[in-house]
Amino acid sequence: MNTLKTYKKMKKLAFLTLLGLAIVSCKDDKPAKDYLVLSGKIENLKKRNLTLSGFNFEKRIKFDRKTSSFVDTLRIDRDGYYTLIYDKNKALTLYLSKTDDTGVLFDSKKADLINFEGKNANINAYFVERAKKYPEIFGSARKLYSLEESEFVDKVDEYKEALTDLTISSNLPADFLKREVQNIESECLRNLSLYQKNYRLLSGDNEYVVSENFPNVLEDLSFNEANNYMDSFSYSKLVSEELEKKAKENNKEGEDFYLTHLETIQTEVTDSLIKNDLLYKRVKGDITYTENLKEYYNKFMGYSTNKGHKEEVTKDYDLLKTVAKGKPAPKFKDYVNYNGGTTSLDDLLGHGKYLYIDVWATWCGFCKREIPLLKRLEQEYHGKNIEFVSINVDTQDKLEKWKETIVNREMTGVQLFSGQSHLRLPWAQNFLIKGLPKFILVDPDGNIVSSNAPAPSQGEKLINMFEDLGI
Numbered sequence: 001m002n003t004l005k006t007y008k009k010m011k012k013l014a015f016l017t018l019l020g021l022a023i024v025s026c027k028d029d030k031p032a033k034d035y036l037v038l039s040g041k042i043e044n045l046k047k048r049n050l051t052l053s054g055f056n057f058e059k060r061i062k063f064d065r066k067t068s069s070f071v072d073t074l075r076i077d078r079d080g081y082y083t084l085i086y087d088k089n090k091a092l093t094l095y096l097s098k099t100d101d102t103g104v105l106f107d108s109k110k111a112d113l114i115n116f117e118g119k120n121a122n123i124n125a126y127f128v129e130r131a132k133k134y135p136e137i138f139g140s141a142r143k144l145y146s147l148e149e150s151e152f153v154d155k156v157d158e159y160k161e162a163l164t165d166l167t168i169s170s171n172l173p174a175d176f177l178k179r180e181v182q183n184i185e186s187e188c189l190r191n192l193s194l195y196q197k198n199y200r201l202l203s204g205d206n207e208y209v210v211s212e213n214f215p216n217v218l219e220d221l222s223f224n225e226a227n228n229y230m231d232s233f234s235y236s237k238l239v240s241e242e243l244e245k246k247a248k249e250n251n252k253e254g255e256d257f258y259l260t261h262l263e264t265i266q267t268e269v270t271d272s273l274i275k276n277d278l279l280y281k282r283v284k285g286d287i288t289y290t291e292n293l294k295e296y297y298n299k300f301m302g303y304s305t306n307k308g309h310k311e312e313v314t315k316d317y318d319l320l321k322t323v324a325k326g327k328p329a330p331k332f333k334d335y336v337n338y339n340g341g342t343t344s345l346d347d348l349l350g351h352g353k354y355l356y357i358d359v360w361a362t363w364c365g366f367c368k369r370e371i372p373l374l375k376r377l378e379q380e381y382h383g384k385n386i387e388f389v390s391i392n393v394d395t396q397d398k399l400e401k402w403k404e405t406i407v408n409r410e411m412t413g414v415q416l417f418s419g420q421s422h423l424r425l426p427w428a429q430n431f432l433i434k435g436l437p438k439f440i441l442v443d444p445d446g447n448i449v450s451s452n453a454p455a456p457s458q459g460e461k462l463i464n465m466f467e468d469l470g471i
Helices: 002-029 121-137 141-146 149-169 176-205 224-232 235-251 259-270 273-285 293-303 306-320 366-379 394-410 460-466
Strands: 036-043 048-055 057-062 069-074 080-087 090-096 100-107 110-117 333-335 354-360 386-392 415-417 438-442 448-450
Touching: 057 069, 080 224, 080 415, 090 100, 090 110, 090 121, 100 121, 110 121, 110 333, 121 149, 141 149, 141 176, 149 176, 176 224, 176 235, 224 235, 224 273, 235 273, 259 273, 259 293, 273 293, 273 306, 293 306, 354 366, 394 415
Parallel strands: 036 100, 354 386, 386 415
Antiparallel strands: 036 069, 048 057, 048 080, 080 090, 100 110, 333 415, 354 438, 438 448
C-alpha cells in the first residue's frame, strides 16, 4: 500500500516536472521582442500627426488632440539618432534603441522643459541641453557667419568645447559618447566649411576668400564613415557638399556637370552604404536635368549596388525616355487662358512656330527672377517663328493671385493656369519636374527639342540653341 502511494506520488511529481519543463520550453520558444513603443503627451499641440524620421526611415504617428497624446509601435533596423517633428519648424532629437520603449512629456510652448522615460532618457535629456548651446554661444547663424574670420574660428572652438564639456558632465553611455564625439566634430567642421560662402552673402563681398591660416576642412574629413553618415546630419551634409565642390572642380567647360558629379562620387567614396545613398539622392534629383540621359543612367546602374535604388531609377529613366529629343510632346488640355477661355497644346501647334514653355509658380522666387529676362527675350523675338508660353502650376485656390502677378509684373506671351501643383499635374509629371522654373522647347510639329531647355538667365546658351534651330 505504501509502495503504491509512493509510486503515485512519484508519478505526480514527474508529471509536474514535465509540465514545468513544458512551460519553460514554451517561454523559451516565445519570439524575442523586435519592436519599441514610442509614446508621449504634448500639451498645447493642435496637430493631427507627428513625423518620426531617421536614416532612410520616416513614419507618421497619429496625435490624439483630445488626450494630447500619441503612442505607436515601431520597428527600426538600428539603434541611432531620430527626429520627432511635432510642429512646423519644431522638432526633438531622440536616441532610439530597437527594443527599448521611449516616452516623452512636455508642453509645446515650453519645449525646453521635457521629461523622458525609458532606458535612453538620459541621452534624450542631453539632446535638450545640447540644443541650447547654439543660440547661447552663436546667437544665430546670421550673427555667426557675419563674424570676421578669427572671431568666427574662436566661436566655433568655444562651441565645440562647450558641447564636449556637456557630454562629460551628462554621464552618457560609453558607446553613445563615442558616436556623439564624432557628431560634434562633424558639426564644427561643417560650420567651418560654410563660412566663406555665407560670409560672402552676408557681407556683400563676393570676392572674399579665407586666409591661409583658416582650418582645412578636408584635412580631417573622410568620406567613408558609415556609422557617422547614418547618425549625423552634419556629417552626411558635409560629405555631400564637399563632393559637389570637387565635382565642380573636376567638371571641364562644356561637360555635363551631372555626369561629372556621379563620377566624382564613384571615385572618392569607397564605403558602399554611403556611395549608394549619395548616388541615389543625386540621381533622383538630377536625372531630369542631365543632357546625356542614357549615359547618365548607365553610369548610375554600373556604380550602384542597391537593387531597390536601381529599380526606382529605372522607372524614372523609362519615363524620361518618352520626352527625349524628337519624341512627341505630352499634350495638355483646357488650361485657363488669362485672355479668356481655355487653351490646349493642340491650339498652339500648326502655326509654324516653336514653343518655348516656362513652367512656373507664384511662390517660386527663382521663377520671378526669370520673368524680366523672359519679357526681354519675347521682345527680341517678337514676330519670329517662336511663341512664348507660360504655364502656371499653382493650385486652384491661387487663381486670383496668378492674375494679380501677371498684372503686377506686366507678363506677356501666352499665360496659362493649370490649377494643380507640378507634383500632381499629370502633364508636368511626364517631364518628372523636380524644381521650378522648368523650360521646355517644342518644335512646330509638336515634337520635343529639349525637355530641359536653358533658362533666359543662361543667355548665350539659349540664344545659341535658337540660332542653331533657325529661330
